[in-house]
Amino acid sequence: DALADIRERGEIAIAIDLGVPPWGMLDADLKPAGADVEIATKLAEDLGVNLRIVEVTGPNRVPFLLTNKADIVVSSFAITPERAEVVDFVPYSVNRLIVFAPKDIEMNGLEGLAGKNIGVVRGNLQDTELTKKAPESTILTRYDDDATTIQALLSGQVEGMSAPYGIYLNLAERFPDQNLEPKADVVQQPLGIGLRQNEPELKAWLLDWAEKSHADGSLNEVFEAYMGGPLPDLTSEFELVRASLQ
Amino acid sequence: MNTFSTGHFFYLIEAARWTIVLSLLAFAGGGILGLVLALCRVSENRVVRFLATIYVQVIQGTPLLVVLFLSYYGLSIIGYNIDALLAAGFSLTLYTAAFLGEIWRGCILSVPKTQWEAANCIGLNRAQQYYYVVLPQAVRIAIPPTVGFMVQIVKNTSLASIIGFVELTRAGQVVNNSTFQPFLTFVFVALIYFAMCYPLSLASRYFERRLKVGN
Amino acid sequence: MAIKDSPAPADRSEPIIVVDSVSKSFGPVTVLSGVSLEVTRGSMVAIVGRSGSGKSTLLRCMNALEEIDAGTIRVCGHNVDMADRATVRRLRDDVGMVFQSYNLFPHLTVLRNITLALTAVQKKSKAEAETVARRVLGLVGLADKEAAYPEQLSGGQAQRVAIARSLALNPKVMLFDEVTSALDPELTGEVLKVMEDLATGGMTMVLVTHEMGFAKRVADTVVFMHQGKVWEAGPPEKIFADPQTPELRQFLSSGL
Amino acid sequence: MAIKDSPAPADRSEPIIVVDSVSKSFGPVTVLSGVSLEVTRGSMVAIVGRSGSGKSTLLRCMNALEEIDAGTIRVCGHNVDMADRATVRRLRDDVGMVFQSYNLFPHLTVLRNITLALTAVQKKSKAEAETVARRVLGLVGLADKEAAYPEQLSGGQAQRVAIARSLALNPKVMLFDEVTSALDPELTGEVLKVMEDLATGGMTMVLVTHEMGFAKRVADTVVFMHQGKVWEAGPPEKIFADPQTPELRQFLSSGL
Amino acid sequence: MVSYVFNFSFLERTWTQFLMGAGQTIVLAGSAIVLGFILGVVCAVLRTGGGRVASTIVGAYVEVIRNTPLLVQIFIVYFGLPTIGLRLSAEASAIIALAINTGAYSSEIIRSGIESIARGQLEAAECLGLSRVQVYWHIILLPAIERTYPALCSQFVLLMLASSITSQISAQELTAEANIIQAETFRSFEVYLVVAVVYLGLSILFRAALHLIGVLAFVRRRRLGTPL
Ligand SMILES: Nc1ncnc2c1ncn2[C@@H]1O[C@H](COP(=O)(O)OP(=O)(O)OP(=O)(O)O)[C@@H](O)[C@H]1O
Numbered sequence A: 001d002a003l004a005d006i007r008e009r010g011e012i013a014i015a016i017d018l019g020v021p022p023w024g025m026l027d028a029d030l031k032p033a034g035a036d037v038e039i040a041t042k043l044a045e046d047l048g049v050n051l052r053i054v055e056v057t058g059p060n061r062v063p064f065l066l067t068n069k070a071d072i073v074v075s076s077f078a079i080t081p082e083r084a085e086v087v088d089f090v091p092y093s094v095n096r097l098i099v100f101a102p103k104d105i106e107m108n109g110l111e112g113l114a115g116k117n118i119g120v121v122r123g124n125l126q127d128t129e130l131t132k133k134a135p136e137s138t139i140l141t142r143y144d145d146d147a148t149t150i151q152a153l154l155s156g157q158v159e160g161m162s163a164p165y166g167i168y169l170n171l172a173e174r175f176p177d178q179n180l181e182p183k184a185d186v187v188q189q190p191l192g193i194g195l196r197q198n199e200p201e202l203k204a205w206l207l208d209w210a211e212k213s214h215a216d217g218s219l220n221e222v223f224e225a226y227m228g229g230p231l232p233d234l235t236s237e238f239e240l241v242r243a244s245l246q
Numbered sequence B: 001m002n003t004f005s006t007g008h009f010f011y012l013i014e015a016a017r018w019t020i021v022l023s024l025l026a027f028a029g030g031g032i033l034g035l036v037l038a039l040c041r042v043s044e045n046r047v048v049r050f051l052a053t054i055y056v057q058v059i060q061g062t063p064l065l066v067v068l069f070l071s072y073y074g075l076s077i078i079g080y081n082i083d084a085l086l087a088a089g090f091s092l093t094l095y096t097a098a099f100l101g102e103i104w105r106g107c108i109l110s111v112p113k114t115q116w117e118a119a120n121c122i123g124l125n126r127a128q129q130y131y132y133v134v135l136p137q138a139v140r141i142a143i144p145p146t147v148g149f150m151v152q153i154v155k156n157t158s159l160a161s162i163i164g165f166v167e168l169t170r171a172g173q174v175v176n177n178s179t180f181q182p183f184l185t186f187v188f189v190a191l192i193y194f195a196m197c198y199p200l201s202l203a204s205r206y207f208e209r210r211l212k213v214g215n
Numbered sequence C, D: 001m002a003i004k005d006s007p008a009p010a011d012r013s014e015p016i017i018v019v020d021s022v023s024k025s026f027g028p029v030t031v032l033s034g035v036s037l038e039v040t041r042g043s044m045v046a047i048v049g050r051s052g053s054g055k056s057t058l059l060r061c062m063n064a065l066e067e068i069d070a071g072t073i074r075v076c077g078h079n080v081d082m083a084d085r086a087t088v089r090r091l092r093d094d095v096g097m098v099f100q101s102y103n104l105f106p107h108l109t110v111l112r113n114i115t116l117a118l119t120a121v122q123k124k125s126k127a128e129a130e131t132v133a134r135r136v137l138g139l140v141g142l143a144d145k146e147a148a149y150p151e152q153l154s155g156g157q158a159q160r161v162a163i164a165r166s167l168a169l170n171p172k173v174m175l176f177d178e179v180t181s182a183l184d185p186e187l188t189g190e191v192l193k194v195m196e197d198l199a200t201g202g203m204t205m206v207l208v209t210h211e212m213g214f215a216k217r218v219a220d221t222v223v224f225m226h227q228g229k230v231w232e233a234g235p236p237e238k239i240f241a242d243p244q245t246p247e248l249r250q251f252l253s254s255g256l
Numbered sequence E: 001m002v003s004y005v006f007n008f009s010f011l012e013r014t015w016t017q018f019l020m021g022a023g024q025t026i027v028l029a030g031s032a033i034v035l036g037f038i039l040g041v042v043c044a045v046l047r048t049g050g051g052r053v054a055s056t057i058v059g060a061y062v063e064v065i066r067n068t069p070l071l072v073q074i075f076i077v078y079f080g081l082p083t084i085g086l087r088l089s090a091e092a093s094a095i096i097a098l099a100i101n102t103g104a105y106s107s108e109i110i111r112s113g114i115e116s117i118a119r120g121q122l123e124a125a126e127c128l129g130l131s132r133v134q135v136y137w138h139i140i141l142l143p144a145i146e147r148t149y150p151a152l153c154s155q156f157v158l159l160m161l162a163s164s165i166t167s168q169i170s171a172q173e174l175t176a177e178a179n180i181i182q183a184e185t186f187r188s189f190e191v192y193l194v195v196a197v198v199y200l201g202l203s204i205l206f207r208a209a210l211h212l213i214g215v216l217a218f219v220r221r222r223r224l225g226t227p228l
């Protein structure tokens, strides 16, 4: 029983990738910061244990979890059916993915991407979604992380890029001379706290916690601070998980 | 989002300590095992030679990333939880030895056959032939490729980020992702790597020059 | 083979090297075909013959540096067989060899070239080894070159170092391959004196040479090799004065 | 130096090699001190002397392989100076050299060792070059070894390939360093004949040797070097029959 | 003990992707090896016999490239060149960066081979009248490369493995494909095992090819039966 273990230890190890702003990053004082960090901090507080952040990277989030090197993962995990075969999820946020580009580039809506070269993070949700939804003639150029993709946009290797709305806000503020603007909505995907399968107690606790935090607006508060908009309703997602618990 | 500051610079420097620790582990372990391997590869015993060849083929053919991954998580999965540092040291040793062993084998073979014969004829045993006659001559030709590989090791320790080490390259990525100033960030990363690797190159030149005496 | 009278007490008539029907090819090239030879303890045998007749190869076979295809070789009681490493090692303690191409160790000084085996194999102390080395260097007239590296030596000096390196080990049998080829007459004479002393002391020597004067003067027995065979053998007076085969006659007639 | 009468038309008394007061040291070791020497076109000069007396070094200086410390050397009208690369290249077209240690190219076959310079320098076609190479290989008795690699050769064979390699280029001046040291008397005789033919054809030859018989028979002039100096020089009859210095007397007396 | 059930069923859908990735890696690494080797030879020659200026320039090139991370070099080619108006595709940038990188390492390896050639060899060649270029071409290079061939081969295999890093600038190759599959399925262990096997296969392939080239190029070793 992982939950009991955590309580007994008085500490929860949460895996967070600190290289994916605005979810996880370093602040000006080089302290962990970002939406995931705040949520993890709150989670630990509510559980009444100390928080230990385990720094992970995109590719080793799952191995860390599966080999007991972290108790849970709060690291902008998009929930997909394939992934759900390997780990369990408790929804806590959503990822609103858009395509943005400089103003002078003509592209409106997903159809407007035809023939355009768009940068995405390889294997991330925007990659899979755009592969499905964008017109045939769209060129998707895949990079390893957001920072590289941004660099590709700035250096003109791609015409536009797809990323979470929060990143767009950041960039627009930081590089005003690029005249970036949103061009198309891609998808809104629920994000989940990842945990090992067959841990019903922990899963139940996390679900209760998420529902409560969702209801009292604390999840929304964090979301608005980083993503520049309100957190959409997650009730239906919670119900799906609740159903799987029975 | 914040901008690149001296704080970030020191964060990089601090991460570089891991790079150094991991490199030293690789040099020490890989150097010793690599020498054994090189000797096995030129051994007169067929079985020894064959086993060493298999080892070199397999380890050289597998990306270090995969070796690291399997020795850390793979062992965990089958029930052995090992320390990350141990896993890194183990993987880097295996990997470094395979390459150094192969480089050194070439150098050993480049010593003319007549030198072996002369050493043999004055009664030196196999170990003595290596120690007194062959290795000193092989070392000279071995220095540049060895150092060349060692500086690659220093940089390849960055792959240890897969098992959780925040070493120089990973720290650079984190800083870059927080500041979105890739050129500045990576120029500093490159400079720190240069500061760690260049002394190796200098040492190599020094030893090359010294060993030239009497050759 | 001929026996030289000398003060050494050992049984001089017993053969210390026995080569029996030895054959050897390199791929399609047959280099030795059915060579048989006996060398008695303390004697000095000179092997002569045309270039390419297999002299160096025969010497190398005696010292287990080449695998033989057929026949047997016994040296100092050891059955020479490259595959048998233990025997080969014991063989090396008894046999010294000087190569046609010297094969000095380029990374070691002249002195170290000589002391190496003394300290590493014979376990002499450094001081002891250097005393021995300086003595043999003196014998070959190179006392002043002990600190030089091989590439700083002239041809004749390198050859003398190679000789000194083997002499220092004081083996029972010495194999010399064209050991005076780079020496001027004066030095040749000196090296010869050294060899004669060694033979008197009981050392057995086999030397390949193409200087007939040298062979005539030093050898108890002269072996003439031709096309990988022992064509004629006997005491020098007989070989040089009364050659039996036209090949040997032709070989000798062209001498300058 | 002595002039040999021959059918070639060129002015035979004009010196083709002029060595003037040449000195040379390796660090503290003085190897040549004030050597002067003239060699006339088409003559054959033998340099003799003790091991280490500077014979090889003198030859190497003539061919711009060693920097000289003082003095001048002119060969075939070229001022020999290692620093002047253009002249050195022209010098090399006129001068051939055979090394004491052969220096064959180990990665090339015997044939290719010889044809290399013919095709690369003299721009002969491959077929032409091979014809020349086979002819000189025949001259030194190695027609059957053209496909072998240097490490497959016996000492004497390697030496003959080195000779053939230089001969093939047909230079105006040939420098031979102990070129018959690994040859048996019969072969020495053959190589000698080749040399005499070349001299008759007008080639100038300087050879270092320690076989006095050879020097006596082939040379127009014999130069005796001692301690880095030209000690005595003159026609062989005079040098061998009537040595002027005790050093030369001693050197000759020890001959076998 | 963690209970983990291995599941390779994703291979059914994705094996073509792995295969394609392997093919792309072969092209990428193969081209970079050829270019890098040529660059390495040229640099080694300039370093040892090209005069002061050339040797200083090559020396600086070697030190800068060897002592900085490959990733930075790739970024500079891919993101830096556009600022001076030269925009290359990811694959072209990757090949150029990898070739420049390998060139530096191979040039050092070959240089050590060149410097191990005995002086007598050079003297003999010069005495035959060969020009400097000819001496390098006929006498020095082949034996130098032959002597250092094992080290060169190791370097080339390293390059093949290092080419995985180019996925970062969107070059298509094996690791890139594997990352996609892993992100989709979360089957990290299985994907890593498959990747390991594919890379192992590739490296055996590369080694075999390099060995074959060695056997063809070094005629003497082949004839004398000396092992490579
Ligand atoms: N590179 C060098 N460094 C130092 N000393 C050298 C070097 N080369 C030659 N010498 C010394 O110069 C002297 C003359 O050498 P050289 O090779 O000219 O002799 P040589 O007359 O050809 O002798 P030999 O008949 O033995 O070949 C020798 O004492 C040798 O030790």
Ligand SMILES: Nc1ncnc2c1ncn2[C@@H]1O[C@H](COP(=O)(O)OP(=O)(O)OP(=O)(O)O)[C@@H](O)[C@H]1O
Binding pocket: C026, C029, C031, C049, C050, C051, C052, C053, C054, C055, C056, C057, C058, C100, D151, D152, D153, D154, D155, D156, D157, D182
């Ligand atoms: N490794 C080898 N491979 C092929 N043939 C070889 C090899 N070594 C020697 N030979 C050949 O064997 C023959 C005998 O060689 P060996 O060296 O015994 O001659 P030698 O009598 O010592 O001649 P020299 O007086 O010229 O030194 C030669 O024809 C030579 O070409």
Ligand SMILES: [Mg+2]
Binding pocket: C055, C056, C057, C100, C177, D154, D155, D156
């Ligand atoms: Mg021989």
Ligand SMILES: [Mg+2]
Binding pocket: C154, C155, C156, D055, D056, D057, D100, D177
């Ligand atoms: Mg000499």
